Amino acid sequence: MSTEDESLVDVHFELEDSPPLLDEITTREGSDLSQHLLNIEANRLSIAQSQQELQSIEEITDTIQLLEHQLDAAHRALFQMDGKALFADEVGLGKTIEVGMVLKEMVFRDAHDTFLILTPAQLATQWQKEMADKFGLDFACNYDDTFAGFDAYDKIIASIDTAKRDRYAEEIYARDWDALIVDEAHYLRNSGTNRYDFVADIDYQYAFFATATPVQNDVTDLYNIINLIRPGLFGTESEFERRYVPDHDDSGVLNADELNRQLRSVMIRHKRGDTAIDFTDRQVRTKTFEPNTQEQKLYEAVTEYVKSHYSMQDGRHLVMLMLQKEVVSSPWAVLSTVEKWLNGDGRDVVGQEREELLKVAKQARAIGRTTKQEKLLNIIEGVNERMETGRAIVFTQFHATQDAIVDALRADDRQDEIPIHTVSGSLSSADKDQQIQHFRERGGVLVTTDSISEGRNIQFCNVIVNYDLPWNPMSVEQRIGRIDRIGQDRDVYVYNLALEGTIEDYVLEKLYGKIDVFHQTVGGLKEILSEREQSTGQFEQEVLQQMIEADSERELENNFEEMSVDLEGDMRSAKKAQRFNEEVFEGFETGEGQA
Structure with a gap:
């Protein structure tokens, strides 16, 4: 992980370069000079304030219903946490939106543009769609038919388990990423796992992790996740355990107030009750x-067929699974599949099995x-x-x-x-x-x-x-x-x-x-x-x-x-x-x- 101190969006002002403060200005001779310097100071502070506002909002207001807690989260991640943040809002409050707002702002300011988003496999394409539809950010995804590798694009979304494979990991390690984003970050709670080691070896400047459950079993879960985002914040693992983990086997935490103070520098957490959202019931x-007689007979015939021909060994369990689901949906769903099989599409059915399927098809056709x-x-x-x-x-x-x-x-x-x-x-x-x-x-x-x-x-x-x-x-x-x-x-x-x-x-x-x-x-x-x-x-x-x-x-x-x-x-x-x-x-x- 990179630990460079380059400004996230180039908005920080060094104190030593600032004009004189107000009490110093008023001591200078000449009211014209004092007023002039006051104007300079007011202008400098105005510029600083405007630079620490989210400037990309106007570009996304037509596609997103922006909520106060989401704006707060994006602002704090960028301007108060220096681009190293754990988004830990409760479920349903829009952590994906918060991360998307951060990335949109970084691109809008032409500050940074190489992003790697790692998610569970089933969420990768959903992230890709949300980034495109809501933020106008085009990401390549490892599930794209035309995906050419992790060295071919500046913005990539990938399944973390695919990305950590050796042939892909080497391409990822060879690059310096502006920002690493990890969804469902609680999967990184155990150090020493392949996932954890893979993420730790990536060279990234800023980190935006998201999870609704940063602690699942032990408070050390939190240490491991935070140490990827902001290394050294809690010291060594032994120092963290000595300060916050009880000696006995109680699932509590020591020095909770101190732990919370530390967390405020890196973690953003909103609860549903903290927001102005009125969730409905x-x-x-x-x-x-009760099925009618014909429906009952069809169900029994299909169930008997499935039980007779189910086999994990020859892969039939998948087609039998589908047939059993179809029979409680409608007779036409069953008939569609059975007719394909009888016509030689997808299965070779002969003899007694064919007779059974012909019976099923006849029963299905008879239902109105x-x-x-x-x-x-x-x-x-x-x-x-x-x-x-x-x-x-x-x-x-x-x-x-x-x-x-x-x-x-x-x-x-x-x-x-x-x-x-x-x-x-x-x-x-x-x-x-x-x-x-x-x-x-x-x-x-x-x-x-x-x-x-x-x-x-x-x-x-x-x-x-x-x-x-x-x-x-x-x-x-x-x-x-x-x-x-x-x-x-x-x-x-x-x-x-x-x-x-x-x-x-x-x-x-x-x-x-x-x-x-x-x-x-x-x-x-x-x-x-x-x-x-x-x-x-x-x-x-x-x-x-x-x-x-x-x-x-x-x-x-x-x-x-x-x-x-x-x-x-x-x-x-x-x-x-x-x-x-x-x-x-x-x-x-x-x-x-x-x-």
Whole structure:
């Protein structure tokens, strides 16, 4: 890490070069000279003040709703912390916006322009989009099809686990970066890990790290993170432990006041209660329905097929996972996949297996309007009756289900004059934006796949219907997060539809219910699931495995009960970590005047 003292944005004034102070000026002979020097002093102070203001704000006010605590954070990071800051606001307060404002200001002043942003893999493209859309900052990303390496661009966003690979790390080490940005910085809490050593070996002048949970297990987590941002602030690790870590095994902290004073020079932390934001409530309506006879028989046939042909060894678990999710979504989703397989697209099915799939296809074709379609139409009718400009987003995971939902809405007499908008992954980014703009202007129903569950803010709508439920809680929260965020001024209504007695029903009751997923924020879920693999596929495979291994309904219930007990254990650990964070930062003063 570089420790150069070059000015961050070239705005500091040396005291020895200053004109005489006021009390010295008044002693000079001649009022004209005194007045002249007073004018010089006033002009110098005016220039200094203007130089320590965020000058790039006018360029981004059309794309961002700037909030006071975010302006405060960016200003303090630049002008009071000399470009070495840990953004530690609570979840949902916009740490990405704060970092983006800092980088925009540095570019606006032509001060610095080589930036490396390291994030968890799943957040890299989201950062890239936000930097471009909100700040006009174009970053290359290691997931770009045309990415040419870490020595080919001045502004790069990358997965930290990709960047630390030897062939990429050498390119990164060979450069002098103006600023290093690390999101989810709590992943660097353990020194000596590959991630930590990789970051420590990068040559960077300024550091902007972000995490809502800078302390998770031990106060030394904080030492390790801060030591990457501002080396030497707390002395050696042994000095830090002697001063702040208790001798016994209590998860407390010594000399908390002194620790807080030190932290103010490097850490920015706002709590939700510190801001003027009035977060609205979530109203969750979970509706489970008894499937009709045809739906029940189709579910049983697909489930039996999946259990018979599931195999981790030959990779079939992934296609079986998809089929089991489709059957609780709609018969048309199942039919779409099965017909492809029967036509030789993606699977070679012969003999008994082919006979089973032909039976499934026949059952799916025989189903007309489904139970979920009927219930959805009732919900949409209620939304439009109670709201002046009725808007609802209907989420599904499957294109065939999306088409069936749109057909049902258009065929229903009650929905004649309701505009219907659709978004799917096949649309370009510009086309998605256009559909969302039409939805905003005209109201109605937006029927969408999860292609908009990340990266787009739709606070002008406050109703979501989860027509089918992702089995991963994080995916559900990402859907809700499109409307339940800063800028939402109404209560948010979430409707969940599920068929009784299906795996969807078990996920809803046993897993989502145990961790109260619909009232958690993304950050809360990240903490709860921190000990698990958080990728969607891994979690969903674990859910499917419970079903595969059950020989009876009672055993299936027991399997899910065991899984929910594990999640409750994760939740207790998360709450313990949260309480520890609150203790460590108790009395931590925020605001410009305290920095």
